[in-house]
Amino acid sequence: MTFREDGEAALDWADAYLARVRELPVLAQVKPGEVQARLPAAPPDEPEAFAAVLRDLDEILLPAMTHWQHPRFFAYFGNTGSEPGILAELLVATLNQVGILWRTAPASAELEVTVLDWLAQLLGLPSGWHGHIEDSASISTLAALCAAREAGGGRRTVVCSEHTHSSIDKAARILGLELRKIPVDDEFRMRADLLDLADACAVVATVGTTSTTSVDPVPAIADACARAGAWLHVDAAYAGAAWVCEESRWSQAGVERADSLVVNAHKWLLTPFDCSCLWSSRPEALRDAFSLVPEYLRTSDVDAFNISEFGPALGRRFRSLKLWAVLRCYGRSGLQHMIREHLRLAALFESWVRDDDAWELCAPRPFSVVCFRLKGDDERNERLLERVNATGEIFISHTRLHDRYVLRLALGNARTTEEDVRLAWDVLRREAAHR
Numbered sequence: 001m002t003f004r005e006d007g008e009a010a011l012d013w014a015d016a017y018l019a020r021v022r023e024l025p026v027l028a029q030v031k032p033g034e035v036q037a038r039l040p041a042a043p044p045d046e047p048e049a050f051a052a053v054l055r056d057l058d059e060i061l062l063p064a065m066t067h068w069q070h071p072r073f074f075a076y077f078g079n080t081g082s083e084p085g086i087l088a089e090l091l092v093a094t095l096n097q098v099g100i101l102w103r104t105a106p107a108s109a110e111l112e113v114t115v116l117d118w119l120a121q122l123l124g125l126p127s128g129w130h131g132h133i134e135d136s137a138s139i140s141t142l143a144a145l146c147a148a149r150e151a152g153g154g155r156r157t158v159v160c161s162e163h164t165h166s167s168i169d170k171a172a173r174i175l176g177l178e179l180r181k182i183p184v185d186d187e188f189r190m191r192a193d194l195l196d197l198a199d200a201c202a203v204v205a206t207v208g209t210t211s212t213t214s215v216d217p218v219p220a221i222a223d224a225c226a227r228a229g230a231w232l233h234v235d236a237a238y239a240g241a242a243w244v245c246e247e248s249r250w251s252q253a254g255v256e257r258a259d260s261l262v263v264n265a266h267k268w269l270l271t272p273f274d275c276s277c278l279w280s281s282r283p284e285a286l287r288d289a290f291s292l293v294p295e296y297l298r299t300s301d302v303d304a305f306n307i308s309e310f311g312p313a314l315g316r317r318f319r320s321l322k323l324w325a326v327l328r329c330y331g332r333s334g335l336q337h338m339i340r341e342h343l344r345l346a347a348l349f350e351s352w353v354r355d356d357d358a359w360e361l362c363a364p365r366p367f368s369v370v371c372f373r374l375k376g377d378d379e380r381n382e383r384l385l386e387r388v389n390a391t392g393e394i395f396i397s398h399t400r401l402h403d404r405y406v407l408r409l410a411l412g413n414a415r416t417t418e419e420d421v422r423l424a425w426d427v428l429r430r431e432a433a434h435r
């Protein structure tokens, strides 16, 4: 088989998968260990055909997939690997750029900076911020907090809210920083009036927290940071995408005063995992924290910049190609259309819950995530979650709010239709009726 023949088979496979993914069970219906038990324990001695890989993908791996591309994936933060992004990934692997220095991947370096500037424009961010791509928000935040620590004059405390994502706990642990968590108000927003930043090198404010998508009061937090000389990092990993729509920019207030900001293109911006966008208004601080150029990497390229000097990794993937493809093939209007549709569908689902006496809403809904539960005890809701997910018809996740077990329905997949959301509501009510 030639590269082209295998390639056609792979593309046919991808096309057929996307066409039938809605018929597959969303949550993998396997037990731990089942996949490994079916895989050969040793690698092949002789070359195999690529067709054998595709066959085993179908027979062994596909039944053990949780389908993030499924239109009824409503757990965590749903996302979309869009067609332009998928094709760009193929080209990324074909080109196999390794961006250790500008010289080793000039197009990758320059496209990355340009595409992050495009995205900043689409989201209405201040002009002139320096943007680059990391693999995940976890690493973007780690990089930002590392810069904050270096710029912090010996202060070693990071402040965030009780609802901050666990990646901030992990970054503090890796960086040897203390973490102080501030209580939230009754809408799950950081209590800025309780901020005491005397020993703080950084505050992490979240726009779109993981449990409820609440929005911390960034203007008040920025004031406190300015008074204390602390770094302000804004985690808008999920909700930052909504800023492509002007009517969602109420949640951007104060973000223009951030020292750094993370928005994941792989969450709500149609880009296949992974692609996390990190901007900073103080790129020189990132550079101070990360620049390390040994002799063998020195070059005579005048005016060249090495993105590897702004973050933890030396070798960097050509991720900007897929974000570029997505931004070009959807345009501002295509992105806005998807975000608005998800907000509409989330409002619709929320209205069904509100109107049904057997159910209750558990948090305000700023974006596309609805927090709700069956009236009754935690056990009933836990059992319900297990039961609906076991059907394979939908996949939802949960959180804990005010010490109660709460269900979450999160919209983020571009293939989700109103019918899918209606089906989710039907499945939930049907399964709730079985006590």
Ligand SMILES: Cc1ncc(COP(=O)(O)O)c(C=O)c1O
Binding pocket: 077, 135, 136, 137, 138, 139, 165, 167, 206, 208, 209, 210, 235, 236, 237, 238, 264, 276
């Ligand atoms: C608010 C927030 N920040 C950060 C993260 C971590 O994202 P990643 O998986 O890209 O590290 C998440 C993940 O859901 C999140 O919800």
